[in-house]
Amino acid sequence: MKLAGKKALITGGNSGIGLATAQLFIKEGAEVAITGRDQKTLDEAVKLLGPKAKAYRADVTDSAARKDLFAKIAKDFGHLDIVFANAGIAGQTKTGSTDEAVFENIIRINLTGAFFTVEAAVPLLNDGASIIFNGSVIGTLGQPGYAAYAASKAGLRGMARSIAGDLAPRNIRVNVVAPGATETPIWSRNERSAEEAGELAKRIASTIPLGRFGKVEELAKAILFLASDDSSYVNAVEFFVDGGSVGTPFGGPAFRG
Template structure:
């Protein structure tokens, strides 16, 4: 079943992990996919991996100017969008007493300000019936130590999905959130932890998941595609949690 035949889809942060899995899933179902990221080499590898005429554009998700340039680049290529997966962001953790202003500013720039103005810039390019899916996190719900800034940024995104839905729905676009629990992605290798600490951290997190394991990027991608497809046209301003039961404890 090719639910996205003749459609164009944008995935921000699409060069690895959840974003790449979603981009490949969209392409496998017929979409022309545009991905963004900051690492040009990673983008080139991902573009080749996705295939199906994928387009890779370098973009900094935390920059308002870059958000506008991305929309301009798409418009210059005559592209209109049927779905957008707002996936790019950062995850930085620190105890409350050690949180710096720069950690706060960098996190909110990448996770809230950038996505907000990216959606604003892309709005004129959305086709009627378009779907926007925002990547949230169960950290917005569970009060995990050391995640205060990250969790707050994701809580802001979840709230935005509701208010932006109200504003964009009259224009024919809907906004929803997918909130993952622990997913096996390169993100965990970017936390600045040594191998032993990283392994212990992963084991502690896994012990909190009733399903007994981390999720896969492909499992999350399937939910993203469901929220993007016409089959979910009556789902508006909602949050779907994909966490193996972690947030139910």
């Protein structure tokens, strides 16, 4: 098992990529702390994950809640070997019609919250630990209407590289996993009908060189690689798991003659 004896924290571990990663980490021998803001989904996640998981309801942007969270993790886990800073939100911020509060909230959750999650975790990290931020291809590709989201994910890339330098004396590696379009519950959490969502998914899939969305299990395997000793000489990188969307953006079925 690749994570035998390891202790991991996954923020936003109650659904989607975070939950799939928690499942794989546990299968590989880790004990896992997950966080989320919804008690119902946290309870469901812990039931699914079993006795090697513990859930904490917490908002990573709330400094008091964060302090309480890490006090509980210190008590329950003692130390950490892995932090997957996964919690984040999407949201449209179209230029010319965006409310300032909406823009700032996306940055606060995706970027500021991720930084202070790691800031709070550092005293609990063992030397040689692994930190992984959840980025996005949108931090590199220019998608209209998503300025704040793109800024937050591009910011994670730059921030991770600086943190990697800060923590290098302790042999703590810091990397970013950057998913492309992935099958997660977020696709059902919007104002589109099922038919509209299906058509949008088809259009997006047609632009991806592999011609499909990624699966959360595929993302989890990439995150496991960054968390484990398999990536012991991988540091300060952005690891795209996107079916080729960034590397060959005109390679999808929609662009083929």
